[in-house]
Amino acid sequence: MTGYDVLRQQVEQGGGLLLTTMEVLRDAHGYGKLGVHVRKAIHDALAANGLGHLPQEMPTYQYEEVRLFRLxxxxxxxxxxxxxxxxxxxxxxxxxxxxxxxxxxxxxxxxxxx
Structure with a gap:
């Protein structure tokens, strides 16, 4: 099971919405830093796994919050x-x-x- 499978499960268990951090998303993607290309890769991977996010622009810092939802x-x-x-x-x-x-x-x- 990948990190994105786990995130998708958590979104489902949370009634279709999950509050998480950029640190969790970065770790699920397997990167160490949140550069512009990593944030774009996370966005693309979330979409490929049927997940959207708020805010629309991925935050820059690992402790910033992100809400995930099922597309x-x-x-x-x-x-x-x-x-x-x-x-x-x-x-x-x-x-x-x-x-x-x-x-x-x-x-x-x-x-x-x-």
Whole structure:
């Protein structure tokens, strides 16, 4: 199992989103430094393994945080809708704002706050 397989598993276990550091990504790729070419190689390897990342530009320092997410998921669709505004993206945002999960969260807040 490669480092990227482990990362993909962790994203799945985290509900489609994983907070990690550039150090972890660098180590998964097998490099020692985070130069511009290494960051590009990490970006490409993540994409090849079905993973996207935020921020869009890979951070320079090993202790900086990165969020990983599965490409082709509702989370990825929402992120893309925010990063690349379009009419289709607006619809994705409207749908995510009106989802059943939002209704459940609202009900929980009402119960907790009463």
């Amino acid at each position: 082709g998921t509702p989370i990825a669709d929402t992120i893309n809708a925010v990063l690349h505004p379009s009419e289709g993206g607006d619809q994705v945002l409207r749908q995510s704002a009106g989802s059943e999960a939002q209704d459940v969260l609202k009900q929980i807040r009402q119960l907790v706050c009463e």
